[in-house]
Structure formats: C-alpha cells, structure tokens
Amino acid sequence: MLSIAKLSFSRPNAVILDSVSINIKAGSHVSFMGQSGCGKSTLLQLIYGLHEFEGQISWQGVPLYGPSRNLLPGHAQMKYLAQDLGLMPYLTVVENIAYYLSAHTPALLQRRTNELLDMIEMQALAQRKVKSLSGGQQQLVALARALAQEPEVLLLDEPFGQIDTFKKNRLRRNIFGHARNQGITVLVATHDPEDVLPFSDTLVLLKDQGIFAQGDPVDLYRNPKIKAVAELFGDVNEIPIKLLKPYAKMDMDLLVYPHEFYVSETSGLAVRIKARYYMGSYFLYEAQTMEAMLTLFFNAPLPLEEGQEVFLNIPLEILTERIGNRPAP
Ligand SMILES: Nc1ncnc2c1ncn2[C@@H]1O[C@H](COP(=O)(O)OP(=O)(O)OP(=O)(O)O)[C@@H](O)[C@H]1O
Numbered sequence: 244m245l246s247i248a249k250l251s252f253s254r255p256n257a258v259i260l261d262s263v264s265i266n267i268k269a270g271s272h273v274s275f276m277g278q279s280g281c282g283k284s285t286l287l288q289l290i291y292g293l294h295e296f297e298g299q300i301s302w303q304g305v306p307l308y309g310p311s312r313n314l315l316p317g318h319a320q321m322k323y324l325a326q327d328l329g330l331m332p333y334l335t336v337v338e339n340i341a342y343y344l345s346a347h348t349p350a351l352l353q354r355r356t357n358e359l360l361d362m363i364e365m366q367a368l369a370q371r372k373v374k375s376l377s378g379g380q381q382q383l384v385a386l387a388r389a390l391a392q393e394p395e396v397l398l399l400d401e402p403f404g405q406i407d408t409f410k411k412n413r414l415r416r417n418i419f420g421h422a423r424n425q426g427i428t429v430l431v432a433t434h435d436p437e438d439v440l441p442f443s444d445t446l447v448l449l450k451d452q453g454i455f456a457q458g459d460p461v462d463l464y465r466n467p468k469i470k471a472v473a474e475l476f477g478d479v480n481e482i483p484i485k486l487l488k489p490y491a492k493m494d495m496d497l498l499v500y501p502h503e504f505y506v507s508e509t510s511g512l513a514v515r516i517k518a519r520y521y522m523g524s525y526f527l528y529e530a531q532t533m534e535a536m537l538t539l540f541f542n543a544p545l546p547l548e549e550g551q552e553v554f555l556n557i558p559l560e561i562l563t564e565r566i567g568n569r570p571a572p
Contacts (some may be wrong), residue, residue, distance in 0.1 A: 244269055245290070245396065245428060250298035252282075252289055259285050261452035262298070267445070269303065269395070272419065272429040274439040274460070276475045277449035283432035284325070286449070287398040290430065291323040292316065302396065322394035324402060328385035332374035336365055336384050339373055343391040359387040362417045364410065379405040386418055396428045403438060415442065436476045440464060448472060466564060473498045478527075480539040484566070486532060487512050487557065497565050501527060504541035504555045511554030514539065516547055530555075 245267040252260045259282045267273050275283045289296050293316055295309035302320065310316050317323060330339055340359050346352035360366045363383040368376065373384055382405050389397060402418075403411050419442040422429050431438055439446055439460050446460035448471065456463065456472050467473035470481055480499045484491045502525075514530035517538070525542045532539065533552070541555055 244301075244303065245430075246299070246301045247290070248299045250286075250289060250296055250300060252285060252294060252296045258452050260289070260449075263453055265447065265454060265457070267428065267430070269428050270426045271444045272423070272431070272442055273445045273447060274431045274433055274443040275447050275449055276433060276439065277455070279434075281449040282452065283449055284400050287323060287400055287430060287432055288325075290396075291321055291398055292318050293323075320394060321396040321398060322389040322392055323398040323400075324385055324389050325400050328381055330373045330381055330385055330388070333372060335370050335372055336360070336376070337369040339384055340387050340391050343388060345393075355391070359391055362390075362421055363387045363414065364417075377405075379407060382406060383414065390418070390421060390425075390427075393425065394427060396430065397422060399429065399431045399433075401433055401435075402431060403435065412437065436464075440476075446475075448475065467498050470498060473500070476500070478540045480541075482512075482537065482539065483535070486535055486537065488562075493566070495566070497562070499539075499557055499561075499565075501540040502542045503557050503561055504543075505558070506541075506543050506545070506547070507554045507556050509554065511556040513552060513554055514541075516549050516551050516553065519547065519549060 248264050250260055250263045251258070263286070275286060277283055288294055290300055292307055292309055292313055295311060300307045302318070307318055331342070337356060337360065341352060341356045344352055344355050346355055360369055363386060365380065365383060368380065373381060376384065382402070386402060403415060406414060415438065419429065431443070433439065443460050445457060446463050447454055448456040450471060463472055464476055470479060473479040478501050480501070481496045482499055484493065484495050484497050487497065513533040515533060516528050516530050518529040520527040525544050526546060528541050528543060528547065530539055530541060531537065547553060
C-alpha cells in the first residue's frame with residue numbers, strides 16, 4: 244500500500260497541495276487528472292522524494308522522506324519518468340535498455356531486451372544512438388528503461404504526450420499490460436482520458452490544492468456529479484432539465500456529453516445549428532437552443548447544415564441514471 248496522509252507542499256508564493264490523503268493498493272493503476280498547474284507532477288515528485296514536504300508518505304508500511312534524508316534523490320523501489328527523460332544520449336537504444344536489466348546469462352539478457360524492444364516497437368531502431376531519436380521515440384526508450392529496472396512503483400508524467408496518435412493506443416496496451424502482468428503499481432499524471440478509461444482502476448481529480456473527486460473512472464465518466472468531473476473527458480453540456488423535459492417536476496441541471504444526443508426530425512429540444520466540425524467518424528455541431536438561447540454541442544453522423552433547425556433527445560436510460568445520481572441540494 245502507498246499511503247499518503249495530510250500531505251502538504253508549498254512553493255515560495257503558493258500552496259500547491261494542502262493536506263492531501265489517499266491510500267493506493269499495491270499493484271493498482273491510478274491516474275491523476277486536473278487542470279494545468281493543479282499539482283499532478285508535484286504530487287508524483289513528492290512521492291518519489293524529490294522535495295521536502297509536510298505530512299506522511301509510506302510504501303508498504305515504510306515511511307518515505309524527502310531529499311534531505313536520502314543519499315541519492317528518489318527511492319530505489321520506485322521509478323519516476325518525468326518530462327526530462329534522463330537517458331544516456333550517446334549510447335544506443337539497446338544499450339540504454341539493457342544497462343539496467345538484471346539477467347544471469349547473455350541469452351536471458353538478450354531475450355529480456357528483445358521483449359522490451361518489442362513492447363515499444365523499436366526493434367528497427369535498436370542500434371541507433373538515443374540522441375538521434377525524436378522526442379516521442381526517446382519517451383518510449385525511457386519507458387522501456389524504467390520497466391527494465393522492475394520497479395515496485397512506476398510514476399509516469401504524461402507518458403504518451405509526444406507519441407503519435409496512430410501508435411499511441413497500441414503502445415498504451417503494451418506498456419500498461421506489461422506493468423499489470425508484473426504487478427507494478429502505476430501512478431500516471433495525465434490530461435488524456437484515453438490513458439485512464441481503459442487502464443486505470445482509480446481516477447483522482449486534483450483541484451483547489453486537494454483531491455476533489457476519486458473513484459472508478461468508468462463510474463466517474465458515466466455518472467459525473469459535477470461539471471468539473473465530466474470536463475476531464477472532453478466537451479460536456481449542462482442543461483436545465485426543464486428544457487429537455489418541460490413536464491419535469493424537479494429543477495436541476497443535467498450533464499450531457501455531445502455523443503449522448505440523438506437527432507429527431509419531429510420532437511425534442513429544438514436547436515439551431517451554428518457551426519459544424521468534421522471529426523472523421525462523426526460531425527460535432529455547435530447549436531443554440533431556440534428557447535433560453537443556450538449554446539450546446541452534439542455529435543451526429545449526418546452532415547447537417549448551418550442554420551438548420553433540428554430536435555435533440557437523450558436516451559431515457561441516461562436521463563434516469565443522471566437524475567438518480569444528482570448531487571444532494
Ligand atoms: N520549479 C518550480 N518552481 C516554481 N513553481 C513551480 C515549479 N514547478 C512547478 N511550479 C508551480 O507549481 C504548480 C503545480 O505545478 P505542477 O507541474 O505540479 O502542475 P501539473 O498539474 O502537473 O500541471 P501540467 O498539467 O501543466 O503538467 C504550478 O502553479 C507551477 O507553476
């Protein structure tokens with residue numbers, strides 16, 4: 244268990260984290276999200292022991308301290324992968340990875356190196372010097388090198404930030420899957436819901452120097468109780484329920500993702516289309532409600548025209564789920 248109790252940290256001009264407490268089960272994958280500057284990277288750095296702090300952090304019952312109590316920065320059982328990757332630029336990809344591998348025979352070393360090269364899909368670049376690689380490729384070598392060290396805890400700061408979209412999902416599956424098989428506890432600071440929804444056991448939202456919400460990412464996605472949570476996953480609309488269902492007895496705002504609407508020709512919430520964005524497999528529309536002049540966003544597979552009037556609806560099960568989960572007044 245990674246236990247964080249009443250953790251506080253300030254910079255000269257600002258409190259960054261104020262009395263943060265959380266327990267993280269060994270072997271679990273946890274993502275930290277929140278607006279830029281909310282302290283995600285700082286939290287990972289504090290766990291890794293790079294700054295002095297107030298409060299307690301312990302791993303498997305053993306207290307962890309800041310740099311003044313450690314000979315070298317960082318804890319041996321952890322690996323922290325920051326934006327500056329700390330690679331050895333004049334060595335090759337394979338040398339950077341194999342440097343940290345413990346293997347008793349050359350054949351085993353070769354096999355384990357190959358496994359890691361396969362994982363990051365960089366066999367073809369194995370003999371290239373790291374300094375000649377792109378930022379994204381260096382990021383992958385750093386990930387493989389971190390995993391080669393078989394840490395108990397892996398702390399990743401925006402791990403796929405520089406990787407191209409076309410490879411990203413496959414690499415995420417490889418790397419998070421490898422960490423899961425090895426029983427490594429993974430903590431990720433990210434802005435990207437695709438790092439979180441398919442891979443994390445827990446999502447933690449940082450806001451106002453503390454933990455604002457935490458839970459199963461799928462629950463938080465499906466039943467966001469407040470807009471700040473829904474917004475982590477992209478665009479979201481906040482709509483007074485009476486606009487959608489005029490006969491509704493309660494007064495509340497409903498959070499609706501753009502893909503949850505469906506378009507009807509005949510009935511629903513009347514909107515006029517203001518703008519259309521082609522998104523590949525669908526169109527994203529900006530529209531204005533005819534009543535209350537509210538701006539909202541919805542997705543549809545069809546090319547609708549600017550100025551066109553359509554009716555929007557949301558499936559009954561989403562309506563019931565959201566109403567059932569509304570925050571207490
Ligand atoms: N070396 C530093 N010196 C002074 N202030 C810093 C330093 N590093 C970070 N900060 C400040 O601390 C706050 C938290 O920064 P941190 O990098 O932890 O945020 P973050 O949530 O990881 O942001 P991002 O999503 O943009 O990476 C920010 O206000 C930032 O400006």
